Amino acid sequence: MRRLALPVIAAALAAWLVPAPPSAADPPPPAPAAARHTGDGRLDVLFVGAHPDDEAGSLSTLGQWGEDAGARVGVLTVTRGEGGGNAAGTEEGPPLGLLREDEERRAVGKAGVRDVHYLDKVDFYYTVSTPLTQDVWDHAASLEKVVRVVRETRPKVIVTMEPAPLPGQHGNHQEAARLASEAYFAAADPRVLPGVRTWAPGRLFTSGGASGPAGSACASAFTPDDPGAVVYGVWGGRASARNGGKTWAQVEREAQRVYVSQGWGGFPDAPSDPGEIGCDYFTQAHSRVPFTPGNRDAAAMLEGALAPAAGGLPAGTGFSLTTGSFGVTAGGAFTVTAHARSPKALPDAKAALSVPRGWTVSGSGALGTVGGGRERTATFTVRPPATAGPGRVRIEGALRSARGSGGTATSVEVRPEVTGALEPLPRVADFDGWAARTGLPATTGRVKRVLTLGSGRSREVRVDLANATGSARSGTVTLGLPKGFAAAPASRPYELAAGRTGSVTFTVTNTDAALPTSNAGGDGGDYPVTVTTTGGPGTPDRQRGALELVPVAELPKAAAAPTVDGREEPGEYPGKALDLSRLWEGTACGSAADCSATGKVTWTDDALHVLVAVRDDTPGTVLGADDCKRHWRTDAVEIGIDPRGDSENTSTTFKTGILPRTSDGGPCFERDADHHQGAGPETAPGMRVAATVSEPYTGYTVEAEIPFRALPAAVDPERMGLDLFVYDSDTRDKTGQTRIGWSTWGGVQGDPYRWGLAALPGHTPPPGLPTAAPPPVMPTDAAASVNSPQSIVQAAGTGIPLAGGPAAPPSDTARIVGRPAVSGGTTTFRFRATGPGTAYAHVWDGKVLGTKKITVAGAGTRSVTLPGATGVLAVAFQARGGGTASSTARLTG
Known part of the structure; x- marks a missing residue:
């Protein structure tokens, strides 16, 4: 593919130009005839993402709002994506960031979006960790920037990404969504950023939240992931008058193709039959304004914020519900408060609630006269029946007055009196705490509780308990495990005081080491676990989680250091070969000849030694030695090492990408997305690589010697984390097609907890190495x-x-x-x-x-x-x- 050339955008240039302010001494040049900008920069809708292209999957919706509802739509992008790959040239760092900014402005322009704001934060690398992203971006400073942009642009609606740590979800995306969500609240708080006039957006949405059919029915016949949530679908099959009658899905696809640097230039057309086009889905995280629950119009997400709410309430009216607790119990009472305000008087205003059948509501709902911008409240007592089953339910509110009416909704989760849940991963615990502090508890609970376990090994498993009642409770906790697993003991007793939390622990063993590991085992890699907790008068609490088996290996010490020459000589690698042919992302290999691999690992006193033999029938792009980075763009081998086997994210690991050949003839290596990424010779002193490439081409072999002193910490010889990945590209456009490896799940390159476990019997770490990694060396060079x-x-x-x-x-x-x-x-x-x-x-x-x-x-x-x-x-x-x-x-x- 040709290197991207930035085109001259004459029309956009003229439209953006604003002449310098006049002075008495220097009269300004005449204003361009085509100078038509939004003037004060105010927006109706603001999309918040982490990188250029994060908005690309929502442009059909954003474009429809602009064309059909007259909404002024803008984008806030935290970084310029300078840490990503480049399929269009050799630019990286800030030059790549400016290139990607140009792509983003041209892409969103196809959907009528003209304003794109950047925060100049660094796109450091792919990570699944929000805490790491918060540290690198300085969360407090970034939030201040987002609040300022929100107050300056004054959007009525904010749309952002998924904040939860779902599998494979980029930590930068999660943090962008957290910043957007926090700014939604903080922008209205006069204590935050004093001196800049406050602004309260009306509605906040996150992407996703449902699945549905193709065709126009996708906007009404979808299935929400959360039955209590307010979810919307916006169909992409509508025609755009501004774009010659193309469907908005096709307009979105043409916009996506602008991201040539990300390898998107070859994306196929959207289906020509609108009946084959689906919806963009969004979940309402919060609303301050009245809206109509159940409204499925294309612009329903704008109701009450940008467009007047049905019912005739004055523009600027606020109406919302809050609950005393998100988690409630069957038979237990809780409070719901209706909040109303209006710039114009609403005499004899009254709030009412709609609750599921069998639930009871007490409270008059009288609000008196609402007006003058002051909030009035009415509190209700709601009680589910004692027979209410667990799960999330929606509570809807109605505001009625002589000057109009409006609606709103919130949700609660019915929980057993005592609950027991598999311990969360650190990232999940962090997210749950954030959601509670931010006031968005309904965003939790969508991440399956999973724990990893080495094949044939044992681990401690904790179950977290909570007593939601006003009296002490006692009972038992039992783990239900599939065949091939055992828990000791079989059950655990507990006692919990009123309103308290606690935990019990089990030792879980994989008793059948022949069970498939990684994504080949269980259901997509998950072996189900059921936690059953007794202690209440009703049905015991049953919560589901999963165990994920990771492969294990014992790495024998080499009699002598292997010669680093890209070949395996007899006796150099005494251990068993590791199967690296399992798919974890991309297109499945057509055959073993298409893409398959084996790996061998051994060690000496000073270094790890790795040999990977790859079968491949089509060579990918041969990059120059000056382009030895972002190895996933072509044929490459990646080695991941977690020295202590306990890293939460890859900033405390060692990861290296090795290209088997460059245009200069030899191989090259770099470090990527780890404790110190960058050029290999600089970041991994003493590391050596070699490779042989077969002629005629049937594959290649890569060999590496990695000094223990190049790792961020001393190896734990009982449980070193290890993974080997192979990237296969059969094209010349610097895009990969297939990713295979040893321990395999989607996004596993950023999940060290799901890497395999290796033992190095007899290994003694070299003296002086720390047992915990020091602070990582993170990229800081952002486009400004x-x-x-x-x-x-x-x-x-x-x-x-x-x-x-x-x-x-x-x-x-x-x-x-x-x-x-x-x-x-x-x-x-x-x-x-x-x-x-x-x-x-x-x-x-x-x-x-x-x-x-x-x-x-x-x-x-x-x-x-x-x-x-x-x-x-x-x-x-x-x-x-x-x-x-x-x-x-x-x-x-």
């Missing part, structure tokens, strides 16, 4: 908005400062003055500063023609010349004391 002409042009047009930061104060700002002079392929301009800082000037006409960084010592006017003579001059000023100012001028000969 001051270096992005497109971001500067947008900021100048909307008045919303760059990167979610404040505006430069009048006492310390700068702007272009007068008309730039164009001559001999260069541009000379003057700009006036009122204080010290740094200016970043760019000439841009769809690509950067010239750029210059200028240090400003103090107030004054100066003249600057830089290359380039067409398009637009974009200048960002970063005040020394904080804050930015952006100005632009159109260049004319």
